[in-house]
Amino acid sequence: MTFINYASREINCKIVYYGPGLCGKTTNLQWIYEKTNPNAKGKLISLATETDRTLFFDFLPLELGTVRGFKTRFHLYTVPGQVFYDASRKLILKGVDGVIFVADSQVERMDANVEAIDNLIVNLKSQGYDLLNIPYILQLNKRDLPNVATVDEMRKALSRKTPPEPVIEACAARGTGVFETLKGVAKLVLADLTKTS
Amino acid sequence: MAAPDIVMYEEEFNQIKGIIAKLRVDANSKVVFLVDKNGQQIAAHGEIEHLDTTSLASLTAGNVAATDGLARLIGEKEFSILFHEGEKDNIHISIVASRVILVVIFDERSSLGLVRLRVKKASEELNRVFSNIMAKVEKERANVGTTFESPFAEITDEDIDSLFS
Known part of the structure; x- marks a missing residue:
């Protein structure tokens, strides 16, 4: 639900990183946090266990700039994967x-x-959303590891949309593909706003 | 996508700012702020210069969401008031109009009783404002495609690219 404040001319959008445990959701956020201009970001909040597993969520507010006179803010969240x-x-x-x-x-x-x-699809449905209609990007993380499935195999197993969702290869620990993914989803979210009229 | 669920207009925004400013004085509190249930800050008033209000908003919403989940587990609809007591500062959280969260931070200059009393009154006023907003949004939603003009209808790829440059 995009929050548009006409009075203070701001748009706030909520982006959620989803995925299985230890897939690199928090790592994505940490990379973004480290590489963003200090003026553009807020604090990175991690509600994690003592062993650094996400317990509730990580949260990072980002201020991207101005679109059509509206200050654009993205609130990035991760879910606990376990x-x-x-x-x-x-x-x-x-x-x-x-x-x-x-x-x-x-x-x-x-x-x-x-x-x-499958869990994402069910949980989106419980909040009244359909994966087919929501701005969505599939990030294939950890491409640098030796024992990875091919991109084609992964597309076949994980693609759920027609036409297929954008797929981005990444290595979040080194930052490869992290900003491309964020930019991809931001584009889709803002493009979605243009359909409002 | 349908029209956004919450759209804040100047008129209602000013009313809300007025109500929370008055609540801050009446309740003798340090900070009053209003967040929607998704963690977006709507308005804030008081000693907020050294306060990370964005994080506060997100954590408050997470807190309320978790407590809502607890409530449903034991068969309650919601816990409409949460109170956290600290050594110096305390936080009073309440749900207004079933969809926004009113947060009051206060210290020993005030008391829980006073805050509860004043929050109750302010909540009634905020309820009215939010009913107006929802009525306006519904009206615009009914007109989507006819008269509702999104200021974002003309966002171009260049606009979006420039955000990341």
């Missing part, structure tokens, strides 16, 4: 404007990816 935190994942999807699915490219994580995408 299966048993499903209730929290549902809550975080509330009011989402765009979703990035971070898939773990390692062959042995393919089942976890599929399970997480």
Whole structure:
């Protein structure tokens, strides 16, 4: 749900990073946090366990600049990936404007990816959204590891949209593809606003 | 996409700012702010210069969402008031018009009783303002495609690219 404030001329959009446990959602946010101009970002908040696993969410507010006289802010959230935190994942999807699915490219994580995408579809539905209509990007993360599935195999297993969703290869720990993914989803969200009229 | 769910217009925004400014004085509190349930800050008033209001808004919404989940688990619709007590400062959180969150931060210069009393009164006024906003939004939604003019209808790829340059 985009929040548009005509009085202070601001648009706020909510982007959620979704994906199986340890796929690199928080790493995406950390990279963005480290590489963004200090004036453009707020604090990175991580509600994590003592072992740095996300417990509730990570949150990073970003101020991107001005579009048509409106200050544009993106609020980036991650969900906890571990299966048993499903209730929290549902809550975080509330009011989402765009979703990035971070898939773990390692062959042995393919089942976890599929399970997480199916879970995303169910949880979006419970908040009244349909994956087919929501701005959505599929990020194939950890492409630098040796035991990865091919891009074609991953598309086949994880693509859920027709026409197919944009797919971006990434290595979040080194920053490859991180900003491309964010920019991709931001474009889709803002393009979605143009359809409002 | 349908018309956005919350659109804030100048008239209602000024009314809201007036109500929370008055609440801050009446409740003798440090900060009053209003957040929507998705964590977007709507308005803030008081000693906010050294306060990270964006993070506060997001965490408040997360807090309310988690508490809502707890409420439903035990068969309640919602817990409409949350109160956190600290050594110096306290936070009073309440839900207004079923969709926005009113947060009051206060210290020993005020008391929980006073805050609750004043919040109740301000909530009634905010309820009225939000009903007006929702009525306006509904009206515009009914007119989507006919008269509703989105200021973003003409966003170009260059506009979006320039955000990332």
